[in-house]
Amino acid sequence: MQNVRKFRKLLVFLSFLFIVMISLLCSDTALAVKVNPAGTTINDTLEGDRVDPNCINYGMIETYPDGKFGMHLPDRGFASNFGRVITHGQRAHGIYAAMPYSTVTNEGGGSITTYGYDxxxxxxxxxxxxxTNKSGGSITTEGHLDCGIRADNNSTATNSGIIDTKGQFACGMYTTYQLHSHE
Known part of the structure; x- marks a missing residue:
């Protein structure tokens, strides 16, 4: 009789654990990723947050206001673009990773186009x-002072795809290195 009670308690506990696990898997909490699915167009920034900084685009993102990014990582994380990202505003970067130790990838088949200045x-x-702009990925910039990829402060930029810049004083890739001194 004692074993039957233990078995029932174990069964109840495992059932509860299973329900919690399924709930987490069906929510963004377990995956910690914001996703724009294929076939979907959004006209706002696909943006992670401090809790779930990661984001993936399979669809299309198109933004118009100045400073409105296509994808934004406000905290350390990753962003991957398999779809299309188009921005029209001034300083409206296709993908912007604000914090250190972030990883941004324009995957093969992904495209990023910016039309605004800088x-x-x-x-x-x-x-x-x-x-990283992977093989099969494309980045096109149309505005003045634009860069296909800009990586500052000891960050790394890699291009295996196509970068096409069309504006005045635009560059394909631009990196800076800052030596920190301790005085």
């Missing part, structure tokens, strides 16, 4: 981040 395809301004 708008980068991918921009990683902080320490030790990685920006």
């Amino acid at each position: 708008a980068y395809g991918i921009y990683v301004p902080n320490l030790y981040s990685t920006a």
